[in-house]
Amino acid sequence: YSGRFLSSLIDGPIFDKNRKLVTGHEEKSEAWAAHFEELAKDSTGNSRSAEKWSNMGLGSEAVYTECDVILTWTEICAALKSTPNNKSPGSDGIPREENQWAQYLDWVHRIAKAYDRVPHQALLRKIKTAGIGGKLYRMIEALCRSSKMCVRVGDRLSKIVEYNCGVRHGSPASPLLFDIFINDLLDGIKGVKIPGIGAEVPGLLFAEDAVVLAESPAELQIALEKLSAWSLKWEMQINQEKCGIMGINSSARMLFTFMGKPIEQVT
Numbered sequence: 001y002s003g004r005f006l007s008s009l010i011d012g013p014i015f016d017k018n019r020k021l022v023t024g025h026e027e028k029s030e031a032w033a034a035h036f037e038e039l040a041k042d043s044t045g046n047s048r049s050a051e052k053w054s055n056m057g058l059g060s061e062a063v064y065t066e067c068d069v070i071l072t073w074t075e076i077c078a079a080l081k082s083t084p085n086n087k088s089p090g091s092d093g094i095p096r097e098e099n100q101w102a103q104y105l106d107w108v109h110r111i112a113k114a115y116d117r118v119p120h121q122a123l124l125r126k127i128k129t130a131g132i133g134g135k136l137y138r139m140i141e142a143l144c145r146s147s148k149m150c151v152r153v154g155d156r157l158s159k160i161v162e163y164n165c166g167v168r169h170g171s172p173a174s175p176l177l178f179d180i181f182i183n184d185l186l187d188g189i190k191g192v193k194i195p196g197i198g199a200e201v202p203g204l205l206f207a208e209d210a211v212v213l214a215e216s217p218a219e220l221q222i223a224l225e226k227l228s229a230w231s232l233k234w235e236m237q238i239n240q241e242k243c244g245i246m247g248i249n250s251s252a253r254m255l256f257t258f259m260g261k262p263i264e265q266v267t
Helices: 025-039 073-082 120-129 134-144 174-181 217-233
Strands: 107-110 203-206 209-212 256-258 261-263
Touching (some): 120 174
Antiparallel strands (some): 203 209
């Protein structure tokens, strides 16, 4: 535990949803609360319901006994003390400040507001299939159950709103939980042959970004259709404005579509 977690990082004027500039602490806290409440809204009704996700056919569930290992209070305090003040790093341990840019090849696929759209019960289903059970699973399940949130601006707290969908921003566990959720995103995509690697590589995943690789335009379109099916199945939206096609050693111009809409080719 550290007092730094009680500090408010939201200051300065902001725009509300109507593009009106607000400066007061109370108005800003309410504007932020309304923003996050909209992001975390369960628009389909499936995020908190296990009915849809229980029959997805993800295969047999592995079991890792270490999920039931008891953590001591000393270990918990040491882990909290070592966390940075800013956004937590990903599984590679590299702080976000050092990962402000990335180079993309072929098709760049960004999941719109990715962290905010993960259905809770779908995430729990995938976590179980990944072999996470016991006390660790029950802890994650408790985090998803009836979650609520409020926003602090200065010494002002907003109203409490429902957090019905998505993983928590700033939580050290969220990057890993999101990785588990999208781990099957590239399943069934043929990919390309890389010298020195025996298997074909379907693409690359980095946070909420994905790079899909294909040997030909036809194979790339097939990959886009598979990604479209995955997105519909798991109720994830795609930010098509941030998608693009790049041909490597090819000047051919073709029409690529994703979910019925054309994708821009870039150079």
